[in-house]
Amino acid sequence: MRTLVRPAVLRTRRGRLVYWSLLSAALFLFTLAFVVPLYWMVTGGVKSSPELARTPPTYVPHEWHVGNYADAWSELDLARYFGNTVTLIGGAWLLGLALQLPAAYALSKLRPRFGRVILGLMLVTLMVPATVLLIPTYLTVTDVPVLGLNLINNPAAVWLPAAANAFNIYVLKNFFDQIPDELLDAARIDGAGPLTTLARIVLPLSRPIVAVVSILSITALWRDFLWPLVVLPDPAKQPITVYLQRISDTTSLNMLTAGLVLASIPLVAIFLIFQRQILAGLTAGGVKG
Known part of the structure; x- marks a missing residue:
């Protein structure tokens, strides 16, 4: 060696x-x-x-x-904005998994026609800077195609763009590629359809990578500042990251710093709790045989 x-x-x-x-x-x-x-x-x-x-x-x-x-928690009303943040992140996380898991499974195991082309087009979006997509995405959420809805000051304005994550789909697809086709063939012989196979065979084997995708999504959403600031102009509906910036000019420096510390605690706690699953997911599928 x-x-x-x-x-x-x-x-x-x-x-x-x-x-x-x-x-x-x-x-x-x-x-x-x-x-x-x-x-x-x-x-x-x-x-x-x-x-x-x-x-x-x-x-x-x-x-x-x-x-x-304690003063920062009570005087800055952080509980309310923590609740806003949890609502935004929780909805985006659940909707993201509901869309990304079936998409990755279809591209990996169902192999639809033009699947490689679709995957390639999705990966191309990773090469485009997020700021370039800011205006088109904003125009989309202000007038949703077909439905004609205006999602400004609506949590769905954060949920929908976050759910369409090409990187997470690519990571999930690579993991699903490592699952032996023999397991899926056995499930089909027993009469299981694609959704049943996904729910009962694929997902139980994919808990490590689902944990990795979840922590990546939650971290990105918790740190996101620009998009919630744009689509949630109502201060009462803003997440804690936007709220702390909004009050920075009128709040004492030590209180603001204490608020920033409290805002960072959930991410640290999530990592400490799920670090074993995260490390297992990062190494899963790395060795064949």
């Missing part, structure tokens, strides 16, 4: 010293790159406003105002 460092070099004292020194230094620098911004944000939420704005900054708070988080 070939590696960056020859085994003969690692067997020497100097080789082991250089190898472990460089590895430890790289891990330390990468850890700092991720931990320092989080530490700065969390400690900023417990500082007073004058201390947070001080130059040069204080790396350890002189006074710990832990109550800033």
